[in-house]
Amino acid sequence: MGLLTGDTLGPLAVAVAIFLLLVDLMHRRRRWATRYPPGPTPVPMVGNLLQMDFQEPICYFSQLQGRFGNVFSLELAWTPVVVLNGLEAVREALVHRSEDTADRPPMPIYDHLGLGPESQGLFLARYGRAWREQRRFSLSTLRNFGLGRKSLEQWVTEEASCLCAAFAEQAGRPFGPGALLNKAVGNVISSLTYGRRFEYDDPRLLQLLELTQQALKQDSGFLREALNSIPVLLHIPGLASKVFSAQKAFITLTNEMIQEHRKTRDPTQPPRHLIDAFVDEIEKAKGNPKTSFNEENLCMVTSDLFVAGMVSTSITLTWALLLMILHPDVQRRVQQEIDEVIGREQLPEMGDQTRMPFTVAVIHEVQRFGDIVPLGVPHMTSRDTEVQGFLIPKGTTLITNLSSVLKDEKVWKKPFRFYPEHFLDAQGHFVKHEAFMPFSAGARVPGSPTPPRESWRLGPGAGLTGRSFPTRRPPRLPRGAPGPHGALPLLHLPPAALQLFSACGAAPAQRPRGLHLPEGSSPLPALCGASLGAGTTTPRRPAPQQGPEVQ
Numbered sequence: 017m018g019l020l021t022g023d024t025l026g027p028l029a030v031a032v033a034i035f036l037l038l039v040d041l042m043h044r045r046r047r048w049a050t051r052y053p054p055g056p057t058p059v060p061m062v063g064n065l066l067q068m069d070f071q072e073p074i075c076y077f078s079q080l081q082g083r084f085g086n087v088f089s090l091e092l093a094w095t096p097v098v099v100l101n102g103l104e105a106v107r108e109a110l111v112h113r114s115e116d117t118a119d120r121p122p123m124p125i126y127d128h129l130g131l132g133p134e135s136q137g138l139f140l141a142r143y144g145r146a147w148r149e150q151r152r153f154s155l156s157t158l159r160n161f162g163l164g165r166k167s168l169e170q171w172v173t174e175e176a177s178c179l180c181a182a183f184a185e186q187a188g189r190p191f192g193p194g195a196l197l198n199k200a201v202g203n204v205i206s207s208l209t210y211g212r213r214f215e216y217d218d219p220r221l222l223q224l225l226e227l228t229q230q231a232l233k234q235d236s237g238f239l240r241e242a243l244n245s246i247p248v249l250l251h252i253p254g255l256a257s258k259v260f261s262a263q264k265a266f267i268t269l270t271n272e273m274i275q276e277h278r279k280t281r282d283p284t285q286p287p288r289h290l291i292d293a294f295v296d297e298i299e300k301a302k303g304n305p306k307t308s309f310n311e312e313n314l315c316m317v318t319s320d321l322f323v324a325g326m327v328s329t330s331i332t333l334t335w336a337l338l339l340m341i342l343h344p345d346v347q348r349r350v351q352q353e354i355d356e357v358i359g360r361e362q363l364p365e366m367g368d369q370t371r372m373p374f375t376v377a378v379i380h381e382v383q384r385f386g387d388i389v390p391l392g393v394p395h396m397t398s399r400d401t402e403v404q405g406f407l408i409p410k411g412t413t414l415i416t417n418l419s420s421v422l423k424d425e426k427v428w429k430k431p432f433r434f435y436p437e438h439f440l441d442a443q444g445h446f447v448k449h450e451a452f453m454p455f456s457a458g459a460r461v462p463g464s465p466t467p468p469r470e471s472w473r474l475g476p477g478a479g480l481t482g483r484s485f486p487t488r489r490p491p492r493l494p495r496g497a498p499g500p501h502g503a504l505p506l507l508h509l510p511p512a513a514l515q516l517f518s519a520c521g522a523a524p525a526q527r528p529r530g531l532h533l534p535e536g537s538s539p540l541p542a543l544c545g546a547s548l549g550a551g552t553t554t555p556r557r558p559a560p561q562q563g564p565e566v567q
């Protein structure tokens with residue numbers, strides 16, 4: 017005890033402080049490189065973590081962009097981060113330098129899920145053999161999904177009918193479409209992974225969706241950022257399992273469902289779904305220690321596809337409904353094109369798209385305007401690289417501001433308006449746009465591009481055949497209400513005020529040809545109505561430019 021007297025304590029504290037500062041400087045030496053992107057001065061140990069406003073991060077970032085330009089740097093504790101804004105910088109990094117920038121930052125917070133090097137799933141997998149194997153496998157499995165008893169197209173069409181029937185069942189009462197869209201899209205993904213759909217009141221489906229929402233909530237915010245940046249905190253007993261309880265529960269449930277489906281596998285038959293196909297690969301790879309086809313990864317890949325596919329598609333469809341309500345003129349033209357090309361009796365098919373330039377343009381504009389993954393998903397440089405003349409060393413986290421591309425004022429005619437003409441030429445033909453990157457760009461783009469396009473038919477295709485969503489009130493979006501949440505916001509949600517109701521439960525029932533609805537579900541209504549419950553949310557902070565308005 018004699019050691020820690022007043023005399024020795026002072027010098028000891030100074031020595032410890034100097035040591036920590038040196039360690040800190042070591043971690044930050046990259047900042048001294050001449051061509052490293054500029055950024056705010058970090059505080060020892062925590063970097064810029066405390067300067068961030070975790071309630072309103074957008075405000076802080078806009079300030080930084082104004083001060084330092086399109087490419088700037090940050091330090092989240094000891095994690096160096098470079099933020100890229102605008103088409104030029106994002107394209108250069110993700111497309112031209114895709115080999116250098118396709119890695120993901122390591123996520124110590126997910127270690128508790130048991131993510132070994134061979135079982136990282138898809139979404140967070142490091143750029144390497146395991147990722148490449150799983151990427152190739154899932155793309156080819158999803159693409160070939162004539163494998164099962166039904167094509168993806170048939171699954172989607174059937175699900176769309178169930179969805180419309182559920183909308184009709186609301187019989188005029190106001191309702192938020194989010195939960196039903198989640199269920200419908202969840203079912204489409206489930207058809208790929210489990211080869212089945214669930215009734216909308218099936219406790220399994222409800223649990224999967226509930227845990228997904230909880231996990232997303234737990235996954236944003238200060239604590240997550242702090243734990244990931246300062247992983248020693250994870251050693252605080254019980255913290256990780258408490259903070260990420262929903263994720264754990266989701267994995268456990270997914271595992272149970274996988275085991276159930278494996279029991280009914282008939283090895284003499286071709287694979288029925290992704291799980292069967294994966295299990296075949298596990299068999300083939302037996303004895304090979306360096307394979308990503310293993311039990312844990314089966315669960316990770318299945319969960320990744322479910323969460324990534326369900327959440328993004330469902331939010332996009334919610335935006336689509338909202339924007340159709342807010343823009344009755346656009347809705348009318350889409351409806352007209354659907355009537356002309358598909359007709360009210362026929363079911364839509366993928367091939368119809370080529371004759372529907374306006375509808376396709378609207379779909380693109382919904383995705384551009386909805387801008388649902390505003391900051392993309394973090395990448396990491398796997399070797400030293402250069403972007404816009406700046407030097408970005410190996411191991412730097414890259415935040416690609418997709419929002420700044422989708423709403424780049426240098427590129428789009430009306431970046432902050434919903435304007436389908438962005439994707440149409442003077443003759444009304446569909447035109448592609450280089451700055452259209454809601455799925456990001458380069459090596460990590462999801463399922464390019466079949467699965468998202470297919471899922472789309474849920475809405476503008478099948479969903480709107482013979483139906484429309486007339487507006488009941490002056491359409492105006494609550495200003496500033498839609499907005500990303502969390503520290504590094506992952507998702508851009510439409511305002512909660514969106515309320516739909518089916519206007520015509522009493523309309524003559526109409527069953528499309530060749531369509532078999534599951535027992536107990538009601539036939540399709542001729543018409544669904546919708547209204548926007550504007551004014552029911554209180555905007556937290558006005559965001560004047562971003563709020564979509566009717567022109």
Ligand code: HEM
Nearest residue numbers: 138139324325328329332389393454455456460462467468
């Ligand atoms: C509907 C609209 C969708 C949007 C806007 C969207 C957006 C994105 C974005 C921005 C990324 C990050 C890409 C990057 O890191 O650069 C991503 C990754 C991913 N998405 Fe999607 N996505 C959509 C639909 C889907 C669907 C339907 C599925 C699956 C069935 C899916 C599965 C995935 C997967 C597995 C990844 C991780 C890919 C990787 O890291 O290699 N997504 N998505």
Ligand SMILES: *[C@@H]1O[C@H](CO)[C@@H](O)[C@H](O)[C@H]1NC(C)=O
Nearest residue numbers: 074077078081099417419420
């Ligand atoms: C992303 O871009 C938007 C629009 O340009 C901007 O308001 C926001 O501050 C940017 N975010 C970051 C992190 O740079």
